[in-house]
Amino acid sequence: MASYNKGSIWSTVDWITILLYVVMVTAGWFSICGASYEVETLGWFDPSGRPGSQLIWIGLSFILIFIIMMLDADFYNVFAYLIYGLVILLLIATIFLAPDIKGSHSWLVFGPLRVQPAEFAKFATALALAKLMSSYGFKLSALKNIVLVLTIILTPLAIVLLQKETGSALVFLALFLVLYREGMTGYVLLAALCAVTFFVINMKYSDVMIGVTPLGELIVLCIIQTLIVMLTGIVRPNLLPVKILSGLSVAVFLVAYVVSFFIPVNFVWVTIGLLVASSCYLIFLMVKNWVWHYLLVVLFAVISVGFLYSVDYIFDDILEPHQQTRIKVSLGLEDDPSGAGYNVNQSKIAIGSGGLTGKGFLNGTQTKLKYVPEQDTDFIFCTVGEEEGFIGSAAVLILFTVFIVRLISLSEKQKTVFARVYGYGMASIFFFHLIINIGMVTGITPVIGIPLPFFSYGGSALWGFTILLFIFLRLDASRKER
Amino acid sequence: MANNLKYTLENRRYVLSGAVIAVAIIFIIRLFYLQVIDNEYKTRADSNALLKKTLYPSRGMIYDRNGKLLVYNQPAYDIMLIMREIQPFDTLDFCQTVGLTKAQFVKRIADIKDRRINPGYSSYVPQAFMNQVSAQDYGVLQEKLYKFPGFYIQNRTIREYEYPNAALLLGNVGEVNKQDIAKDNYYVQGDLSGRAGVERSYESVLRGEKGVEILLRDAHGRIQGKYENGVYDVDPVSGKSLTLSIDMELQALGEKLMSNKVGSIVMIEPSTGEILCMVSSPNYDPNRLVGRRRGSEHAVLEKDPLKPLYDRSIMGVYPPGSTFKPAMGLIFLQEGAITPETFYSCAHGYPVLGGKPACHGHPSPLNLVPALATSCNAYFCWGLRDMIDSRRKYASVQIGLDTWKDHLTSMGYGFRLGVDLPSEKSGYIPNSKIYDRIYKGRWSSSTIISVAIGQGEVTATPLQICNMAASVANRGYFITPHVVKKIEGSQLDSLYTERRYTTVDNSYYEFIAEGMRGAVTSGTCRRAALPNIEVCGKTGTAQNPHGKDHSVFMGFAPYHDSKIAISVLVENAGFGATYAVPIGKLMLEKYFNGEISPENKYEEEYLTNLVVLPRNGII
Structure with missing residues (x-):
């Protein structure tokens, strides 16, 4: 601490990341200009227009950055819980104070100013998680710790859900990636990935029949069978059961295939039979050799099949109608260009009309004429796609990739667990935003309204992401300081 | 073990970085598909934004x-x-x-x-x-x-x-x-x-x-x-x-004269082929078919049993009757079947077929010019017989008839003339194949004799009849009739400026003109005579199987250096001389003098008020 020198902070800070930040914010501002009418009527810098007011937010961000960098690195560690607690209180208060804006109660309105506290909950939660996981003697495997970790992540998620901001709420799930880095078994992520995959495939092909076989179910069941065979090999380094199971699968399918020429065969039942047979075989092995690992595989099979058949129930009875529609439209199950599909459809038209090189800055017709809703916030990437074309939009994606990969590599270099966990948390949040936002505008993922960091218009989002990033850069700078 | 675990966990950054890169690659492929490969979105963008x-x-x-x-x-x-x-x-x-x-x-x-x-x-x-x-x-x-x-x-x-x-x-x-x-x-x-x-x-x-x-x-x-x-x-x-090329005053007079009658008046300027008036009766006020009322008014006109929407001048096909005789005379002369000095006898009819077709009283025998003037049926039946039944000239009756038809085609019969109006009908001139089919190949002039006097299978439109008059007026050619004289900023189609010569020598036309002049001075067309204007004409009575015969007049004037050709057809009016001729005369008078003379005013009044409608047309 003796060698602590305030002046040296700017010499140890990671200027490459700052450069990427400046490039993205600048590109974002130009995109907002492209998406706005006001450029033509009000001029670029008029604060009553969106480019002008975003410029003010950007300017204020630099003051914010200065303040963040000037504070002691330990400040964030010491006050992590306090910040988290205050933000949680603010989130709760928001539910009651916020007016109804497009069905959600997430915006606090102060005269002309609108603030979305959920944006600030992201860095606060990352801080709290970092603080918890860097505490002395923390082991993720302890049940108490698991409960605490889940509490920290799921509390803001639940509150933001109550604000009816599903998109922002789901962002907190990104923090599970941190847990993975910190020792959580990859099976949790695999299970989550399986759940999403099974759900999507089953929904997407639910009405497709091949003969008497429903295609969606068959694909999912085949994936489950394949995973069982693979897991059998992974849990115990014994290849014989793998070979037997593979042989059994191939044989059963061949027989069923031949039989299907003579009588109609529902391959779903064939695969379920195969799964039952495989499970029986694994239980037999477990009992015979007293190897309990195989039980996990059987459990996986049972849970997977159970999940598959409860998907319909989940979909029909748990999700709300507009969410069902959004998911269906996103999966291409429903085509409703004037309703829920309108956003995605217009967004794809805008991006697709950009072509290879784009229509040129400010020349986009789709975005400028407001065909794309939320064109300067959640759908800002459309403007990039339309005006800058494939080259421009690919460049933006590469920019984000470099940015996130750099953040991951910086996080790994951290000497303190606190900085590392925070760094991974931050990187995960950026990653999640990228997947969902770009996936949404290109029609890959469901329409979940979350902003594209540094591009989307909005002071809360810009400030939220700026604080998120620069707290880490402050922590990172002090790594070299000491 | 702890070190090992730590090492494993550090490596998880590669899994996470790899996931980021994989997602980016998926998105870039998706963008490439949307923006570069799939063109659908570009066209949809245009229809979206550009009105x-x-x-x-x-x-x-x-x-x-x-x-x-x-x-x-x-x-x-x-x-x-x-x-x-x-x-x-x-x-x-x-x-x-x-x-x-x-x-x-x-x-x-x-x-x-x-x-x-x-x-x-x-x-x-x-x-x-x-x-x-x-x-x-x-x-x-x-x-x-x-x-x-x-x-x-x-x-x-x-x-x-x-x-x-x-x-x-x-x-x-x-x-x-x-x-x-x-x-x-x-x-x-x-x-x-x-x-x-x-x-x-x-x-x-x-x-x-x-x-x-x-x-x-x-x-x-x-x-x-x-x-x-x-x-x-x-x-x-x-x-x-x-x-x-229409003269609206002439057109208006024609429509007035044809009121309460069914038929047509066509007038052509022979030197140019320009149609000066083209009346089809009954007709209607064109302002009825304008704007919002068009649909309902059109339906009313469509239901009218007298078919006012039907342009009889170019769509009505009638047997030309005796107006066909000048064309017959020309063909017989051209083919050498007759000379102007050939005399045929007439016994109140065509003697070969026992007096059928019948004829009216006139001196007999007679040659071409008086035959035209008196409209002798027998003369032209003889002519047809001497033409197509001549085995010296034609190897068969078929060849004879087809030669006959070729001449008529050159005069504008049997095919659309090509007037610059839609829906023109072609009329009909039979060829040998038709008769071969009807009479199983065994036929002669006697079998088909009525075509010689413009009856039987032969039909023509009033425009074709008028065009025939124009070609006689021109002594051997016509210009395709047309109603548009000038198009702003462009030339008329050469079809409407070029002469179409018939296959008959122009020298023969002089006899036909003389005969048609004779019809006005001393024959069937005397009521067409006008003082100071040498009107030439030919009456016709087109037999109508559905009712009273149609009255037809075909003429031109003056005799030499003709200025105008005309055809008038009044359906169900009986003899040509009765109504078609006086109407034609009044039209010619209007054309030459610009007005109807006081002595003809009574006739104008009388003809205008005359009602000649088919029985089934009167409700």
């Missing part, structure tokens, strides 16, 4: 040969409404003003909003509520318009016809149908085009070129200004005006 607003050109004017304006454009008014701007208003008052019932009003609003009927509907964009409202209705509505927010008036033009005449000739303008759109991609649903007459045959000249204004439209359909400041806009090009 191509059509700018309609004004349709060309139509003048008569003396420069009288016949057809022009009159402002009409479309009632438009912008659904979003509508506020509660007195619906009943509105309906009364524009002449709708409440139910019609409600249905119309529902139709506008129904995207299946009106796919381009937007509540921000003006929608057509009522098209082509007349100036009177507009005037009433205009005063009350402030009471009906959301309703607007958009100016358009409709055709206006200065005279109540020449409706069939001028034609009319109506909305294009699906076939028109399929045939010519110039048209879109709702466009107007000429539906009949000159309006139709000169559609491409009259319509001009539509322009386009490209506007930027936002997601709500609101116009946000011109695309690229209008550099891609195209100004409309006004239609060219037409000058018809």
Whole structure:
């Protein structure tokens, strides 16, 4: 601490990341200009227009950055819980104070100013998680710790859900990636990935029949069978059961295939039979050799099949109608260009009309004429796609990739667990935003309204992401300081 | 073990970084597909944002040969409404003003909003509520318009016809149908085009070129200004005006004389082929088929048993009767079957077939000129016999008849003349194959003798009959008859300027002209005579199996250096001399003198008031 020198902070800070930040914010501002009418009527810098007011937010961000960098690195560690607690209180208060804006109660309105506290909950939660996981003697495997970790992540998620901001709420799930880095078994992520995959495939092909076989179910069941065979090999380094199971699968399918020429065969039942047979075989092995690992595989099979058949129930009875529609439209199950599909459809038209090189800055017709809703916030990437074309939009994606990969590599270099966990948390949040936002505008993922960091218009989002990033850069700078 | 675990966990950064890169690659592939490979989105973007607003050109004017304006454009008014701007208003008052019932009003609003009927509907964009409202209705509505927010008036033009005449000739303008759109991609649903007459045959000249204004439209359909400041806009090009060869005064007189009669008058200037008048009776006021009323009025006219929409001058096919005889004489002379000095006997009929066809009293035997003047049936039957039954000249009767037909074809019979009006009929001249089929190959002049006097299978349109007169007036050629004299800014088709020579020597025409002159001076056509004008003519009585014979007159004047050719046909009027000849005379008088002389005024009055209608036409 003796060698602590305030002046040296700017010499140890990671200027490459700052450069990427400046490039993205600048590109974002130009995109907002492209998406706005006001450029033509009000001029670029008029604060009553969106480019002008975003410029003010950007300017204020630099003051914010200065303040963040000037504070002691330990400040964030010491006050992590306090910040988290205050933000949680603010989130709760928001539910009651916020007016109804497009069905959600997430915006606090102060005269002309609108603030979305959920944006600030992201860095606060990352801080709290970092603080918890860097505490002395923390082991993720302890049940108490698991409960605490889940509490920290799921509390803001639940509150933001109550604000009816599903998109922002789901962002907190990104923090599970941190847990993975910190020792959580990859099976949790695999299970989550399986759940999403099974759900999507089953929904997407639910009405497709091949003969008497429903295609969606068959694909999912085949994936489950394949995973069982693979897991059998992974849990115990014994290849014989793998070979037997593979042989059994191939044989059963061949027989069923031949039989299907003579009588109609529902391959779903064939695969379920195969799964039952495989499970029986694994239980037999477990009992015979007293190897309990195989039980996990059987459990996986049972849970997977159970999940598959409860998907319909989940979909029909748990999700709300507009969410069902959004998911269906996103999966291409429903085509409703004037309703829920309108956003995605217009967004794809805008991006697709950009072509290879784009229509040129400010020349986009789709975005400028407001065909794309939320064109300067959640759908800002459309403007990039339309005006800058494939080259421009690919460049933006590469920019984000470099940015996130750099953040991951910086996080790994951290000497303190606190900085590392925070760094991974931050990187995960950026990653999640990228997947969902770009996936949404290109029609890959469901329409979940979350902003594209540094591009989307909005002071809360810009400030939220700026604080998120620069707290880490402050922590990172002090790594070299000491 | 701890170190090992730590090492494993550190490596998880590669898993996470790899996931980031994998996602980025998936997105870039997706973008490549959307932006570079799939072209669908580009076209959809254009139709999204660019509103191509059509700018309609004004349709060309139509003048008569003396420069009288016949057809022009009159402002009409479309009632438009912008659904979003509508506020509660007195619906009943509105309906009364524009002449709708409440139910019609409600249905119309529902139709506008129904995207299946009106796919381009937007509540921000003006929608057509009522098209082509007349100036009177507009005037009433205009005063009350402030009471009906959301309703607007958009100016358009409709055709206006200065005279109540020449409706069939001028034609009319109506909305294009699906076939028109399929045939010519110039048209879109709702466009107007000429539906009949000159309006139709000169559609491409009259319509001009539509322009386009490209506007930027936002997601709500609101116009946000011109695309690229209008550099891609195209100004409309006004239609060219037409000058018809029609003399409107002559046309009006013809229609007046033909009132309460069914038939046709055609007058052609032989030296140019220009049609001076083309009357088809009954007819109607062209202004009936304009604007909103067009549909219902058209239906009324369609139901009329006298078929006023049927242009008898070019669509009516009648046996030419005795007006066919000049053509017969020419062919017999050309083929050497007769000479002007050939005499044939007539025994109140054609002696070969025991006096059939019958003939009327006149000196016998006679040669060509008096035969024409007295319209001797036997003479031309003899002629036909001596022509096609001559085995010295033709190896068979078939060859003889086909030679006969070839000559007639060269005179404009049996095929469409090519007048610049739609729906011209060709008439009919039989060939040998037809008779071979009917008579199993065993036939001679006697079998088909009635064609020699323009009966039997032979039919012609009044235009073809008049054209025949024109070719006699010209002594051997005609110019394809046409109604348009001049097209603004372009040349007339050479079809309407070139002479078409018949296959008969012009020297033979002199005898025919002499015979037709004789018919007026001393023969069947004496009532066509005019003082100071040497009128030549030929009467005809076209046998009509459905009722009383049709009365036909064909003529030209003066005898030498002829200026005008005419055909008159009055259906069910009996002998040609009775009605067709005096009507023809009055038309010729009007043509030469510009007015009907006082001594003929009584005849004009009498003929105008005369009613000659088929029995089944009188209700």
